[in-house]
Amino acid sequence: MTTSQPDSAGQPPPRRSRGTRAVVIGAALVLAAALVTAGLIKVSKPIGPAKPVSSSLAPPVGTFSHHPVKISLPTGKAAYLGAFAKGVPGSYAPVTSLALATGAHLNVALYYSGWYERFQSAFAIKATDNGAVPFIQIDPTGIRFQGIVNGDFDHYLRIMATDVAGYGARTGQGVIIGFGHEMNGRWFSWGYKHVAPTLFVAAWRHIVNVFRAPGALPQIARDTVAIGAGALWCQFGVINEEGARIAEDGGVTVIMDRCLKVEHARYVGRMHWLGFNTQRITSVRTGLQ
Numbered sequence: 685m686t687t688s689q690p691d692s693a694g695q696p697p698p699r700r701s702r703g704t705r706a707v708v709i710g711a712a713l714v715l716a717a718a719l720v721t722a723g724l725i726k727v728s729k730p731i732g733p734a735k736p737v738s739s740s741l742a743p744p745v746g747t748f749s750h751h752p753v754k755i756s757l758p759t760g761k762a763a764y765l766g767a768f769a770k771g772v773p774g775s776y777a778p779v780t781s782l783a784l785a786t787g788a789h790l791n792v793a794l795y796y797s798g799w800y801e802r803f804q805s806a807f808a809i810k811a812t813d814n815g816a817v818p819f820i821q822i823d824p825t826g827i828r829f830q831g832i833v834n835g836d837f838d839h840y841l842r843i844m845a846t847d848v849a850g851y852g853a854r855t856g857q858g859v860i861i862g863f864g865h866e867m868n869g870r871w872f873s874w875g876y877k878h879v880a881p882t883l884f885v886a887a888w889r890h891i892v893n894v895f896r897a898p899g900a901l902p903q904i905a906r907d908t909v910a911i912g913a914g915a916l917w918c919q920f921g922v923i924n925e926e927g928a929r930i931a932e933d934g935g936v937t938v939i940m941d942r943c944l945k946v947e948h949a950r951y952v953g954r955m956h957w958l959g960f961n962t963q964r965i966t967s968v969r970t971g972l973q
Contacts, residue, residue: 765790766790766791766794768795774807790816792816793814797823799825799826802843803820803844808859809854818860822891823864824887861895864879885943901927902927902930905930917944919944923940
């Protein structure tokens with residue numbers, strides 16, 4: 685199968701299609717940030733890079749390389765309501781207090797993570813105990829994006845991926861991960877006019893590739909067919925012919941090497957919000973091509 689990335693004019697590559705529901709995969713976790721961000725409270729400033737730390741409780745890097753942890757999150761409409769509460773991830777109490785004050789069941793618990801910061805497993809487990817999905821927003825403050833693309837930070841990313849997989853193996857639950865929030869604005873060092881859109885996408889794609897090896901896709905495809913899902917959506921860089929064949933033979937739509945957030949922006953006519961030069965000025969919004 686030959687695939688291509690969206691070009692600078694926002695034109696999508698050909699895709700496989702035949703379904704309505706989607707199982708969304710990206711890394712060793714489900715990347716659903718674009719679906720839930722609207723329900724979250726933003727913070728006024730990013731978290732700076734943290735110093736590398738070690739943890740004797742974390743599994744060794746590579747523990748789950750040959751036995752990936754596979755987790756699915758609900759994909760129904762209005763499935764998530766979350767918030768960021770000051771004081772997390774040091775304590776889960778602020779989230780509990782906010783839920784009590786609003787009378788709402790918060791099933792997404794967000795915290796902002798500085799680059800080099802370890803996955804906050806204690807907070808994540810507390811979120812799970814309270815019926816919420818942990819949402820980790822990684823902020824690359826002061827980090828050279830080309831270095832991410834070149835693999836200079838792969839050791840840190842593999843530690844993070846192993847920690848997340850360890851949490852999944854222990855709880856049977858998934859997490860949501862975001863990278864460089866509000867990149868369409870100019871107020872953060874990774875945002876518009878600071879980092880080229882193509883470089884931002886390349887860095888995010890590399891992070892996804894570190895978390896999720898394409899070789900894990902065949903088993904994910906079998907699981908997708910088994911649960912009767914309508915579609916299997918694979919992030920940028922996740923391409924596996926065997927997995928595609930298994931899913932399609934089972935009647936599942938396969939979409940590969942496509943970013944859900946980019947396609948959402950394309951659908952609503954806001955590719956320029958992500959920094960793409962669409963090379964056109966129009967007031968007419970069209971549907972997904």
